Amino acid sequence: MSKDSASARVPSDCKSCALRPMVFYTTGTPEEAAGLAKLRRGVRVLPARATIYREGDLATEFHTLFDGWAFRYKLIADGRRQILSFLLPGDSISYQLMRSDRLRFSVQALTEVSLCVFEREALSRHVAERPVLTSRLDHLAAQEIAAADDRLTDLGQRSAHERVASLILQLYLRLQQRNLADEDSFVSPLRQQHIGDALGLTSVHVSRVLKDLRAEGLIGVDHERLILRDQPMLRKLSGIGDRGLDEQFH
Amino acid sequence: MSKDSASARVPSDCKSCALRPMVFYTTGTPEEAAGLAKLRRGVRVLPARATIYREGDLATEFHTLFDGWAFRYKLIADGRRQILSFLLPGDSISYQLMRSDRLRFSVQALTEVSLCVFEREALSRHVAERPVLTSRLDHLAAQEIAAADDRLTDLGQRSAHERVASLILQLYLRLQQRNLADEDSFVSPLRQQHIGDALGLTSVHVSRVLKDLRAEGLIGVDHERLILRDQPMLRKLSGIGDRGLDEQFH
DNA sequence: CGTCGTGTTGAACTCAGTCAAGCCAGGTGG
DNA sequence: CCACCTGGCTTGACTGAGTTCAACACGACG
Numbered sequence: 001m002s003k004d005s006a007s008a009r010v011p012s013d014c015k016s017c018a019l020r021p022m023v024f025y026t027t028g029t030p031e032e033a034a035g036l037a038k039l040r041r042g043v044r045v046l047p048a049r050a051t052i053y054r055e056g057d058l059a060t061e062f063h064t065l066f067d068g069w070a071f072r073y074k075l076i077a078d079g080r081r082q083i084l085s086f087l088l089p090g091d092s093i094s095y096q097l098m099r100s101d102r103l104r105f106s107v108q109a110l111t112e113v114s115l116c117v118f119e120r121e122a123l124s125r126h127v128a129e130r131p132v133l134t135s136r137l138d139h140l141a142a143q144e145i146a147a148a149d150d151r152l153t154d155l156g157q158r159s160a161h162e163r164v165a166s167l168i169l170q171l172y173l174r175l176q177q178r179n180l181a182d183e184d185s186f187v188s189p190l191r192q193q194h195i196g197d198a199l200g201l202t203s204v205h206v207s208r209v210l211k212d213l214r215a216e217g218l219i220g221v222d223h224e225r226l227i228l229r230d231q232p233m234l235r236k237l238s239g240i241g242d243r244g245l246d247e248q249f250h
Numbered sequence: 251m252s253k254d255s256a257s258a259r260v261p262s263d264c265k266s267c268a269l270r271p272m273v274f275y276t277t278g279t280p281e282e283a284a285g286l287a288k289l290r291r292g293v294r295v296l297p298a299r300a301t302i303y304r305e306g307d308l309a310t311e312f313h314t315l316f317d318g319w320a321f322r323y324k325l326i327a328d329g330r331r332q333i334l335s336f337l338l339p340g341d342s343i344s345y346q347l348m349r350s351d352r353l354r355f356s357v358q359a360l361t362e363v364s365l366c367v368f369e370r371e372a373l374s375r376h377v378a379e380r381p382v383l384t385s386r387l388d389h390l391a392a393q394e395i396a397a398a399d400d401r402l403t404d405l406g407q408r409s410a411h412e413r414v415a416s417l418i419l420q421l422y423l424r425l426q427q428r429n430l431a432d433e434d435s436f437v438s439p440l441r442q443q444h445i446g447d448a449l450g451l452t453s454v455h456v457s458r459v460l461k462d463l464r465a466e467g468l469i470g471v472d473h474e475r476l477i478l479r480d481q482p483m484l485r486k487l488s489g490i491g492d493r494g495l496d497e498q499f500h
Numbered sequence: 501c502g503t504c505g506t507g508t509t510g511a512a513c514t515c516a517g518t519c520a521a522g523c524c525a526g527g528t529g530g
Numbered sequence: 531c532c533a534c535c536t537g538g539c540t541t542g543a544c545t546g547a548g549t550t551c552a553a554c555a556c557g558a559c560g
Contacts, residue, residue: 072399074399074403076403076407076408076489077489080407081407082402082403082406082407084399084402084403096392096395096396098388099385099388099389099392100392104396104399104400105399128381131378134384135349138348138349138388138391139349141388141391141392141395142346142349142350142391144395145346145391145394145395145398146346146354148395148398148399148402149324149334149354149355149398150354151402152332152334152398152401152402152405153324153326153332153334155402155405155406155450156332156405156447156448156449156450157326157330157331157332157450158326159547160547160548191505191506191507192506192507193506197406198406199406200405200406200407201548201549202548202549202550203506203507204507204508204509204548204549204550204551205547205548205549207506207507207508207509208508208509208548210507211508211509239326239327409515409516410515410516441537441538441539442538442539443538451516451517452516452517452518453538453539454516454517454518454519454539454540454541455515455516455517457538457539457540457541458516458540458541460539461540461541
């Protein structure tokens with residue numbers, strides 16, 4: 001897993017792609033997948049920290065994250081950074097590119113990543129011609145809005161402890177959906193700075209909060225592995241369960 | 251303007267509706283508007299503070315806010331409230347109802363409101379059959395995500411003063427688009443509690459921040475009227491202008 | 501072996517929250 | 531017409547969550 005190893009997995013063909021159920025632009029039938037493969041311009045592997053997209057740039061390509069982690073973010077005048085969301089395998093950059101050729105945020109790789117590359121216009125036409133895909137796209141857009149509302153509520157109303165618990169739990173649940181989580185833990189490339197920038201906290205404070213959560217037996221940290229030691233308590237702390245993520249992830 | 255007066259305006263017919271350019275479900279041609287009018291089930295007037303929609307309820311109707319203000323919000327377990335956005339004349343509740351029959355937030359009237367009521371399924375079909383409208387809907391959904399990202403950045407990275415300036419400026423710009431703002435001021439039904447719940451602040455602190463902004467000559471407050479006394483400075487404070495709302499509002 | 505990136509810890513500080521009292525305008529009822 | 535209530539705003543004193551600054555620890559890497 002070190003930097004120089006060819007660690008990033010690369011998809012062979014769309015038909016056997018394990019992520020097929022996650023991505024929006026195929027109905028999931030093998031025939032569809034075959035047609036889809038023709039639209040794919042290729043695969044691109046980028047190192048950790050690479051800028052995948054810069055806010056405002058003209059985008060002629062559409063990317064799906066096949067392997068690795070990335071994040072969407074905005075910079076404001078004095079250099080402060082807000083991380084809008086973390087992107088996991090199967091996520092796209094971004095549905096909005098089906099309608100617009102510019103985005104109002106940037107995207108950076110957290111780990112080495114491999115991306116499936118499509119020609120934006122061609123894929124957009126492909127989807128527009130298929131009502132099933134269009135409606136799937138709409139569904140994902142609605143989910144994205146709902147997720148944004150949830151995060152807004154986190155930042156506006158919840159304490160640092162609640163936010164950190166919420167983020168860890170959400171990442172775990174999303175990874176679990178993708179079969180990328182273990183029994184009660186997952187490997188995360190996030191630095192405390194990333195967690196802070198996502199939650200509106202300083203990395204120093206994130207360190208203290210994680211310490212507290214460890215002390216209270218809610219989580220464990222082993223190198224890059226995050227262990228959820230007390231999921232019920234984490235759910236309670238993060239306010240998930242009142243109305244769960246269950247709905248958010250159809 | 252008192253409680254008992256019949257203050258809420260009510261639309262006569264869709265053809266002459268001044269809001270036509272704002273709403274998504276018509277192309278704007280008079281013929282379209284005539285057909286659209288047939289889908290309209292009627293008009294409903296509700297008093298201030300009325301609950302227009304409650305999180306999770308089954309929605310058979312789709313509403314467009316014709317007159318008055320409302321807001322979208324979420325409640326969390328211990329009673330804290332996050333206001334997700336303010337709804338102004340021409341806004342819908344909500345695009346998401348074109349795809350789903352339940353929403354994950356509630357909506358409440360801030361003033362007396364009048365709503366155009368549509369049958370959800372019928373309108374959804376109407377829109378689905380017209381590619382122009384579908385793409386318009388997508389565009390609005392994308393705008394909504396972009397707006398959510400902006401607000402996330404506000405809550406995560408900006409100080410109380412910056413957030414309040416940002417909210418005031420954004421409301422002003424949105425009202426201006428609808429010809430509901432005066433030269434450099436607008437009338438707002440917001441209580442400081444609403445501003446606080448939208449920005450993740452207490453109403454007490456909002457009061458202090460507004461006092462500071464008044465003292466610095468950035469804004470003026472006269473009864474329910476908010477006056478933008480120094481727009482350039484407000485823009486600078488709120489970080490709008492680095493990349494403006496210009497784009498956000500096509 | 502030194503450097504770099506990351507995390508941890510302590511001490512001082514500050515922005516925003518809490519609690520509580522008082523104020524003011526408008527509306528109600530005697 | 532005045533007395534009283536009510537909801538919203540203001541202000542002060544105090545508290546506290548989270549920040550800032552700085553030093554140090556530790557492992558990975560060259």
